[in-house]
Amino acid sequence: DAGVIQSPRHEVTEMGQEVTLRCKPISGHDYLFWYRQTMMRGLELLIYFNNNVPIDDSGMPEDRFSAKMPNASFSTLKIQPSEPRDSAVYFCAIGTGSSYEQYFGPGTRLTVT
Amino acid sequence: DAKTTQPPSMDCAEGRAANLPCNHSTISGNEYVYWYRQIHSQGPQYIIHGLKNNETNEMASLIITEDRKSSTLILPHATLRDTAVYYCIVPDPNRDDKIIFGKGTRLHILP
Numbered sequence: 205d206a207g208v209i210q211s212p213r214h215e216v217t218e219m220g221q222e223v224t225l226r227c228k229p230i231s232g233h234d235y236l237f238w239y240r241q242t243m244m245r246g247l248e249l250l251i252y253f254n255n256n257v258p259i260d261d262s263g264m265p266e267d268r269f270s271a272k273m274p275n276a277s278f279s280t281l282k283i284q285p286s287e288p289r290d291s292a293v294y295f296c297a298i299g300t301g302s303s304y305e306q307y308f309g310p311g312t313r314l315t316v317t
Numbered sequence: 318d319a320k321t322t323q324p325p326s327m328d329c330a331e332g333r334a335a336n337l338p339c340n341h342s343t344i345s346g347n348e349y350v351y352w353y354r355q356i357h358s359q360g361p362q363y364i365i366h367g368l369k370n371n372e373t374n375e376m377a378s379l380i381i382t383e384d385r386k387s388s389t390l391i392l393p394h395a396t397l398r399d400t401a402v403y404y405c406i407v408p409d410p411n412r413d414d415k416i417i418f419g420k421g422t423r424l425h426i427l428p
Contacts, residue, residue: 208360235414247361247418260413295360303414304351304406308360 207233208309210296216315222284225312227296231276235299237306238271238281242292252303253279265290286316321405326423335392337422339405342386347410350381352390353418354401361404361418364390400426 209228217223229236237252251261256273264271268287273279283290293313297306322340329335341350351366365372365379367388372379378391392399404421 237415246420247355249415249417252415254414260415297360304349304408304416305363305366306361306416307363311360 207307208296208298210294210309210312212312213310214313214315216317217286218317219287220285221316222282223286223290223314223316225281225283225294225296225314227279227281227309228277229279229296229298229309233276233298233300235303235306236273236279237297237299238279239295239297239308240292241295241311247295250281254303283314286314288316290314291316321407321419323403323405323419323422325420326425328425328427329392329395330427331397332394335395335399335424335426337390337392337403337405337424338387339390340387341405341407344385344407348407349410350379350388351406351408351416352377352379353404353406354399355404355421356398356401364403395424395426397426397428400424 207230211226235254238250239247241247250263251271253273271281293311295308295311297308299306349366349368352364353361355361364376365374367379367381381388402421402423404418406416408416
């Protein structure tokens with residue numbers, strides 16, 4: 205976890221509210237990934253960036269989800285409006301050189317009531 | 318991804334070697350085998366990867382059969398902290414840069 209900081213660690217919000225999850229990776233990486241994990245669906249890739257450019261967002265559930273990476277040290281995942289089915293743990297991960305050797309952050313546990 | 322098959326769960330006594338199998342019979346020549354694990358309430362952790370030679374690092378050893386259709390991750394002296402879900406992944410380098418996590422093997426280390 206040392207290479208990736210995620211905030212907040214826990215988020216509880218009401219349905220319909222906007223939620224912003226943050227990821228601050230260490231510098232020197234090429235790839236940044238956002239995953240979501242639930243008991244029902246396991247660990248799912250939502251979107252990934254290569255050199256700050258979004259490459260594949262096919263895993264983003266719907267238009268309510270958006271992600272940005274304005275620079276190499278910061279990325280956000282936004283859900284607007286949030287729904288109870290968005291409740292999950294959201295992980296940010298980085299890769300350097302190889303996109304298959306990834307290092308994950310501690311995750312953000314999101315609960316939407 | 319080349320399909321991988323892992324047992325859903327395994328037990329291992331503390332202090333013994335934990336041997337986690339993975340079948341990947343459709344693997345092709347340029348595809349690596351990657352192993353990750355996820356300890357409860359933590360993010361997944363990269364362990365090791367290999368192509369065809371056996372590999373060892375401070376965490377584990379990876380033994381790949383000569384035909385590359387299966388592999389075994391070995392934790393030489395399992396401790397309670399090794400209790401986790403272990404994922405065997407074979408990404409397709411010709412398709413894209415992402416990896417797909419399956420269901421993995423839930424390893425219980427017994428005291």
